[in-house]
Amino acid sequence: MTIPSEYHYIIIGGGIAGSVVASRLHERLPHLSILLIEAGPDVVDNPLVTEIKNAFDVVGSELDWAYSSVPQKHLDNRVSTSVAGKALGGGSAINYFGWVRGDASDYNAWGKLVGDTRWSYEGFLPYFRKIENYHTKDVDINQHGYEGPMHTQSAASKNGGFPLRKQLFSAWESVGLKFNPDVNSGSPQGICGIVDNLNDGARQIASSVYPLSGVQVLTNTLAASILISSDGTTKTAKGVKLADGRVFTATEEVILSAGAIATPQLLLLSGIGAAEDLKIHGIDQVVDAPEVGKNLHNHMCVSQWWELRHPEEGLAIGSPKFNYKLLEQGFAGDWNVVQTSPHDGLKKALAVDEDGVDDSHPLLSPPRSQTESFMIYAAANEADPVIPADGSHVTTTIMSMLPTSRGSVKLASSDPTAAPLFDPNYYATEADRYVMRTALRKMMHVMMNTKDGQAMLKGVETVSQGRSPLSPESSDEEIDKLVRERATGISHSAGTAAMGKVVNNNLHVYGVRALRVVDASIMPLPIAGHIQACVYALAEQAVDIIVGERGN
DSSP, X not given: OOOOSEEEEEEEOOSHHHHHHHHHHHHHOTTSOEXXXXXXXXXXXXHHHHSGGGHHHHTTSTTBXXXXXXXXXXXXXXXXXXXXXXXXXXXXXXXOOBOOOOOHHHHHHHHHHHTOGGGSHHHHHHHHXXXXXXXXXXXXXXXXXXXXXXEOXXXXXXTTOOTTHHHHHHHHHTTTOOBOSOTTSSOOOEEEXXXXXXXXXXXXXXXXXXXXXXXXXXXXXXXXXXXXXXXXXXXXXXXXXXXXXXXXXXXXXXXXXXXXXXXXXXXXXXXXXOHHHHHTTTOOOSEEOTTTTOSBBOOEEEEEEEEESOGGGOOSTTSTTSOHXXXXXXXXXXXXXXXXXXXXXXXXXXXXXXXXXXXXXXXXXTTOOOEEEEEESOOOBSSSSOBOSSSSEEEEEEEEOSOOOOBEEEOSOSOTTSOXXXXXXXXXXXXXXXXXXXXXXXXXXXXXXXXXXXXXXXXXXXXXXXXXXXXXXXXXXHHHHHHHHHOEEOSOOBOTTOBTTTBOTTOBBTTOBTEEEOSGGGOOSOOSSOTHHHHHHHHHHHHHHHHHHHTO
């Protein structure tokens, strides 16, 4: 089928942000033509995506970019894989559904950094509400929306939870954590019910929740570069060249929404970047933008496995007695535990990494949401240690939410089909090491030393033969060794076209007219949440900015 070669707006990347922007722009400006280009397929009828029992299988499939990092020097030179959706709907087609906005302090730090309250928590809140069809009104309803397109839920809370729900809550409560009825209130610290964006057990794909009727969509189509013209003084984005050689032009704007790894890759392929990074690949510099691909931040996690004291009671996946009916409705867990880190220890660690750290440091005041911890009622591992999926074990996981380590995305080649060099630089700072050590010690104390932890579990983590299990008393060196051997990245990469460095507060790329970035790349700082909620909201705000600039 032949389609027009010229459009008012061209959006590169049909993931969460691209789908929202395309849908809302058409809704607001129906007289204008929009082209949405997506490298992956339409998966609205693909059971690998639509049936949540396949959630673990879709990761690593043909619908996952599965970016491999360069060897991570602080993780024993291991290669880490970053999941990224290669499908219309992007991450919403392959993620694990977590719907956690993050802490208001995270957004306020962002707004303060760029000097613009639109990017503070109060600036984001109208968009969080606009997105949402929240699952309960037993919270502060001013924090939530109830008429938006995105259903959110806490299936375990609504349906009474899994068998270990009460014991696990009591274990955390016994060490001073308090119940928090709403992880998405802007104040997430405490013991919170897990919230996801499933709708009655069904995955909600961005490209379906935000309908694309009226938008010209090209799937299975890879963009190669952005076309930029120059009149000698002003550079202007004019369109896109595809990997197959086709060219499409835009009369209004090109909007780049390819994600935190592919967006900087496309900017660099288009000659927007540091001269030295471009020259080695034979690419002429069009715009001097040395921060493109820098400032990469991502959440890192570490898991441990624990043998259940009474697996015969059907407490975990693999047991025939497990509550599979509830599992069909949502995540195999009950609680998110969001915590800060001890002030004095964190201050000391920050002082190792930075000069002039005092109590006004943004990671110290107010106390920030440094980690998220949870227990998954499942455990299956093929190596180190080998654990059968028989319902005998559970998994605990700690996510480091506000890392100070920063990485980069660089070109490996001028070939747009070649994966870029992805270096998250995990665990590079003393602050990150302190936060993870402290959280692991707390988790082990709860699992091993509390009355309820001892009632649930046999007492020590399950480890490979010949290896000694850790305990809360383990040394920093012993804990760091575990982290280096086992830590992995979460699919929350962001920051590689950061606001204030690569784009301005209205998302325009510095030095180029008619080119914006709208995706997680713009996030200058980490958010202590599962970033899909933030990406939906920033895309909604982007549409208001675009339409507002037109005077519509």
